[in-house]
Amino acid sequence: MIATPRETVLVNCTVFDAVAGSARADHAVWIGADGRFRAVGTADEVLPEARLTGAGIVDLAGGYVAPGLANMHVHLSLGLPGHLGDAVHRANLAELTLLMADSARRSLHAGVTTARLVGESRGADFALRKGIENGAVDGPRIFTAGQALCCTGGHGWDADALEADGADGFRRATRLQIRGGADLIKVCISGGIAGEHEHIHTPQLADDEMSAVIDVAHDWGRKVTAHAGPADSVRRAVELGLDCVEHGYELDDDVTRLMAERGVWYVPTIVVSRCRDFFEASGVPRWLMDRALGAGPRHWESLQLALRNGVPIAMGTDMPPHAEYDGTTATVRELEFMVEAGMTPLDALLSATIRPADWLGKLADLGSIDAGKHADLVVVDGDPSRDISALRTIHLVMKGGVVYRDDRGLSSTTTERAGFANTGSTP
Template sequence: MWLTDVRLVDLDLGAHAAAAVHVVDGRIDRIADAPPPEAPTLDLGGRFLLPGIVTVHTHLSIVFPFSDTDEDEDRALTALRSAERAHAALFAGATTVRCIHEQHRIDITVRDAARRGWFRAPRILAGGRALSTPDGHGQGTGSAYAKGADAFYAAAVAELEAGADHLKIFITGGLAHAGERPEVPEMTDAEIGAVVRAATEAGTYVVAHAGHHAAIRQALDQGVTSFEHAYVVDEATASLLARPGIFVSPTLSVTRSESWMRANHFEEHSIANAKAASGEHLASIQRLIAAGVTLTNGTDYPPGDDCDGVPAFVAEMGFMHGAGLSLRDTLRSATVNGAAVCRIDDEVGRVAPGYVADLIAVDDDPLADIAAMAGISFVMQDGVVLRDDRKGMR
């Protein structure tokens, strides 16, 4: 099938051009000026075509408010909640998500069910359960708890053996709990190093919840390559994070979504913590942008959730662009860069021959205004049209 009358957005050049895209057996076969005569076509009516969104800080099983979490919840309830959120994320345009902590390792279950074709979900990179100290940021969330290097290594191996694609650790406090502070370190060098060793032996990598530059430097020294939040980061650490192969998800949504938090019944202490952190969080991300750090899109919320009228991953794009990230780099954060941190950038994240046909389209030019991303009206996954608002398809 040929997708015709599209404006193909080039995320390398920051430009777009008229094109036709040939999709065969779930992949992009070729790109041309026009299809051959008599070829089957789907006319997109001049819409702007981009890769499907890759968003990399996802929690499908999370419960709001956090205090309602039941670590002993029936797995079936966890699965149903997570499957619905996965489905919503996909139809919103997030064709790939990276989960970085799910109760009962339910992301592995949902991933495997989707691979078997039992229901439609995004391409899921699963992290299983995050690894936390018993009294750390992950306490009460169904994390895997450990203390000491040997215990963290064993816990890491257990997640990998259960099917995790990567590992998640909490190296500092956060904003969720009363009295919690993101600058407080929660893991030793030996503990972080043990998790990195387990990941390296399995050919994968470690993602760190990281609130402060001191712990980020500590984790960089131990070989961690993917960082979340960066609530407080100085210029010197931003320069270190700008090294090739290092990725940061700013998750600006966490400190800029008070209306969403209230709609989801967050406790007042969580809202107050987020508001108090918002100014320095923004300044820290602006330092990362100035240093040229490779940024990725992550929401810390279910990515298909409605945040002030747009999907959470679109709200995050707006926050990142508002912090000073260029339009092109904001789009790359949610496509090219997301695929790269997940180590699947030879498969997804681009509209190019040989790549999986995970595609979205918007009515207006996203290189002129990031608000255009609120108008996703076409979603294709693996060459299958899942949504085309102009044709009434859902």
């Protein structure tokens, strides 16, 4: 049975205001039967009118309420060489879709209510997105690039990136993703960690090829993000109109200043160059682990340069959002690393909430706890805008007014029990 939201008011909580960048104590959140926030304010302001609708009351016992997290670099069909890649490549399309659905469910339970997919396999992402939207599958709101684009033999070719060559080839490849339903376009413009026969600094696209992707995507109202390592490849793409950089393993002062000047976003995925335990558990080959961990110091410097020069940053992991990492998830650990690199906890929280909504063009619907927006939220024990590690205590996850995780059974206090699904589950 598909769970549907009901009129509900969350009380006895502190609410993080992502627009003002502050936490509001002793507040209440009214969620409507349409799965959107109806009102946010003090209990005295919210409860009288809400009670007229027969709304159930949920006591959050002093918890902190933050918007659901957005992870902006996700591969639900992650196919790194090793166990993960073997499972993906052996799977037929039905099996692959089920593997991705499981990862989507785990991601949602980890507090990720919005995921930007940046390269998937065989069109399964489009089917999964539809299943989630129809309520048949539990998962985050999906914005997907379809298949990533690469040159022949380029980064990701063995993970089902779509190969093309020449400006005309990349125009066609871009249009094929848009035809399939892509919300954005992902293009690989340099080498990376997971390509055996390349280096991170290997340039892989000519200017006319990058321009072809960007121009077609922009003509169709889609943004373009690029897998990129070296500063020179990033600079060329930024000058051609690129919208976002993934990884940026080897950025420099000049290119980060240019990115800030042009309003080009950065998704650093800093966890991927410091996740030895994940690589070992995934059985990746030694060359991949050595390359990834060896890139760590320079990758860290790139993030610090981006922070220093004011590049707009959104959080993304490249690792599965729910993957176990240092006693928490990859999503939360990424945010902690960003703070360790010099970002304030407030900015880190914004990089995983309202700022992704801005990049996605969904500020009217996502990213903050405001009337009219989708009721996507997490509940934690402390204030993550002051201590980002408070996100390690996520114990309740709601998307669209439906609770998908409730470790402490707080939702059972409501007088209207309907509208809660999978309560008590853990990531």
